[in-house]
Amino acid sequence: MRKFFISIFMASSVLCWADDVRVSSPDGNLVVTVSDAGGRLVYSATLGNKQMLAPSALGLQTSLGDLTKELTIYESQASTINSSYQMRGTKASSNTYNANTLLLKVRNKDGVKFRMQFQVSNNDIAFRYLMTRQTIKRREYKRVRILSELSSFNFADGTTTFISPQIGPETGWEQTKPSYEEEYSNDAPMNKASQYGHGYIFPALFHLPNGWALVSETGVSGGYCGSHLSDYQVGSGFTVTYPDKGENNGFGTEFAAIPLPGETPWRTITLGETLKPIVETTISYDVVEPRYNASTNYKPGRYTWSWLLWQDNSVNYDDQVKFIDLASTMGFEYCLVDNWWDTQIGRDRIEELSRYAQSKGVNLLLWYNSNGFWNDAPQTPRNCMNTAIAREREMKWLQSIGVKGIKVDFFGGDKQQTMQLYEDILTDANRYGLQVVFHGCTMPRGWERMYPNFVASEAVLASENLFFGEGATIREGFDLTLHPFCRNATASMDWGGIIMNKYMSRDNKSRHTRKTTDIFELASGITMQTSVQCVAMQPNNLNELPQFEMDYLRQLPTTWSETRFIDGYPGKYVVLARKATNGHWYIAGLNAQKEPINLSINLSDFESNLSKVLIDNKKGQPVQTALKTDKTGKVKVTIQPNGGLVIY
Structure with a gap:
């Protein structure tokens, strides 16, 4: 030959x-x-x-x-x-x-x-x-x-x-x-x-x-x-x-x-x-290039979200005020108002709600149905994102009332016509300074670089399923130790929540329980990557969480200059290091297995800002300790079943 x-x-x-x-x-x-x-x-x-x-x-x-x-x-x-x-x-x-x-x-x-x-x-x-x-x-x-x-x-x-x-x-x-x-x-x-x-x-x-x-x-x-x-x-x-x-x-x-x-x-x-x-x-x-320039300096951050555990009934003015206040207390940048806001709150009161949020140092993100005709999802607002005329009217209004982003849900597949709709929504939103998250959608394919106002897509069996059934809570450990190796390795992922309630309910006393530890959830905010991260705290968490957990969430970064793999196996456990754009390193680990795992982590390659360790004790209870390494720069840790680790 x-x-x-x-x-x-x-x-x-x-x-x-x-x-x-x-x-x-x-x-x-x-x-x-x-x-x-x-x-x-x-x-x-x-x-x-x-x-x-x-x-x-x-x-x-x-x-x-x-x-x-x-x-x-x-x-x-x-x-x-x-x-x-x-x-x-x-x-x-x-x-x-x-x-x-x-x-x-x-x-x-x-x-x-x-x-x-x-x-x-x-x-x-x-x-x-x-x-x-x-x-x-x-x-x-x-x-x-x-x-x-x-x-x-x-x-x-x-x-x-x-x-x-x-x-x-x-x-x-x-x-x-x-x-x-x-x-x-x-x-x-x-x-x-x-x-x-x-x-x-x-x-x-x-x-x-x-x-x-x-x-x-x-x-x-x-x-x-x-x-x-x-x-x-x-x-x-x-x-x-x-x-x-x-x-x-x-x-x-x-x-x-x-x-x-x-x-x-x-x-x-x-x-x-x-x-x-x-x-x-x-x-x-x-291998891709930006398709247009950002119209503004889009701001990363964290958002609160009532719908995950309080569901549709929470999309009312008074409950949204509670989640705006929660975001303000925690220093979070955004609050997401989910479906039915146009009928259950009304457009006039949404303007009022946006003004209130801004007075508290918080900006609103609003949910939209992508439809159109491609499915039967009834949630409103509908017919606001499916045509250029509708988008122009809606996005101009959103900009005028200070809304900073939209979450658009329920798409129709992967045809070229649907991909054009994604691109049209992103392009039009950029003209009005709006960031975009997609749900009920396809996987993003280089879009973070191609479209500078694109944040993330769901495109995963996400956190809402933890509310809908106990099976998803049992599977959460597997899912979140898998995605750093596949789904989240290729694109930003809106999992939809660092969940701090023990029970999947508004009162935090009923329905089925979360199976992961608090530290697992805190660490997932690092192992999951998106520039606008959902911290699905509830107002009751302000009086329930240890102070060190609150302090950690208040400073949680969402943008990274570097990611390094330390250890892990898909669906079993993962340990990552991420360097925030402010220069600080964070080490995070998750364990989805039924047995504890003992690890020796070499920290000598990371800058000396690392000082705190968040980890679970043998009972699965969260503790904070001072970081202590040996002479070679290594730290020995034990990550409990369905538990986590944060070093920062």
């Missing part, structure tokens, strides 16, 4: 008809090989000379022709990327991206051309397809429909999964799904059929026989559809799959349509022999 190695240290353009083309990471440890042998385009990857990704398919089905077979690589070009950028709202606000790139020009037997672009950084692979204008049989084509994608991820036998099933359209409560709110597997075999027969959502975490892989996509804008993964197929693995035709109430296309020249979103793979590269990856943001 003829082979050709492309220099990755300087830009080059080479005409070739090579079976294999390779590009490696800057440190040379990660190598991607692309082949056109037999007319099929496939790629594979090794890390440290160990195969991590078996030969996996590439290709597209398009309105211009079949770009999956009888293909030839006829030209290749290599270069390097060295860039740096800043963001406010992710796990690493200041990033440097160094990668080697490979651009392949490919054509099929009919002369239809496309390009494959690979960018390989240390531990990360990103690739996408580029389509150019071209003349085929004397006709110039200026647009194309991408009907399906053959891109696949083929892992070795013995690989296990931490993945969540995609659910079918117009399912769930009031036909509001799919909304990325299904349970994740726990070291399940790859060949286990998906629960609903629709494959799996991004991100997807795989435990390989010799390491780990995190698969996702990024850079999805209003110009393309969102994707997910198929069920596993022996020999080919998991394949990129486009939305179900029934999503968005059947309106819109299940494929993508783009002008030429144009490109697909990036498919990303993070590979590691350990979990450290998985947790610390920034590839979701490295």
Whole structure:
């Protein structure tokens, strides 16, 4: 077999008809090989000379022709990327991206051309397809429909999964799904059929026989559809799959349509022999660019939220005053007023409530239904976010009364038309200085960098389920020790609450109990990442919590300049270090197991501001102690079952 190695240290353009083309990471440890042998385009990857990704398919089905077979690589070009950028709202606000790139020009037997672009950084692979204008049989084509994608991820036998099933359209409560709110597997075999027969959502975490892989996509804008993964197929693995035709109430296309020249979103793979590269990856943001400038200096912070435990009846003027006062007492920046505020409080009194909040040093966030027609969710306000005219009127009013953000709920799937709605809401909101949180929605795909007023999305089986049923409280430990390795590793996540009530009720005496300790909940405010974090305290907590817990919550940061993985295993336990943008380090740990875990944590790499330890005693009761390390800078700790750890 003829082979050709492309220099990755300087830009080059080479005409070739090579079976294999390779590009490696800057440190040379990660190598991607692309082949056109037999007319099929496939790629594979090794890390440290160990195969991590078996030969996996590439290709597209398009309105211009079949770009999956009888293909030839006829030209290749290599270069390097060295860039740096800043963001406010992710796990690493200041990033440097160094990668080697490979651009392949490919054509099929009919002369239809496309390009494959690979960018390989240390531990990360990103690739996408580029389509150019071209003349085929004397006709110039200026647009194309991408009907399906053959891109696949083929892992070795013995690989296990931490993945969540995609659910079918117009399912769930009031036909509001799919909304990325299904349970994740726990070291399940790859060949286990998906629960609903629709494959799996991004991100997807795989435990390989010799390491780990995190698969996702990024850079999805209003110009393309969102994707997910198929069920596993022996020999080919998991394949990129486009939305179900029934999503968005059947309106819109299940494929993508783009002008030429144009490109697909990036498919990303993070590979590691350990979990450290998985947790610390920034590839979701490295390969995208801002789509507009921020209209104002958006403020991170914490918010109170009555609805989580007090539910719909709490959306009245007097109860919202209680949560505004709570936010003010704690020094939190925001209070979220949830659904039905337009009917249960009224617009005139919302203006009054906003003025009251501002007098207390707090700003309101308001909830909206995204509808439209794509599901039957009855909550109001409705028909305020689904058209440009409605958004213009509503957002101008929100700005005039001092509201600083919106939470928009209940979307219709991943079609290109729905992605355009997300982008339109974000773009319009930016004109009026509004931050945006999405719920009942898809996973964000690089949006923190692409849209500077985007905060986070739910896109997870979130905290509200702790109220709805005891099963979710039992599962909370698993969920919150899993997401730092997958869902929250790729994008900000609005879990919706550091919950301090012992009981899932307004009176804190009835219904089922929270199964995690106070310190677990406090630590989750660090292990969960979003720039506007929900602290789901209740007014009664002001008289119930120890003073040191209150002091901690009052100073809890929400924006980070750096994240480091210390220890853990998905669904069992996690220990992270985050450096706040104010320069202070925080170490947080969660234990979801039935037994205590004993850890020795090396703190010598962190600045000396660390002085306090929050931890549970053997009875699960919260205690604060002074930090004491040994001569080597290590501290020994025991994290109790469903317990936590904070060092700050």
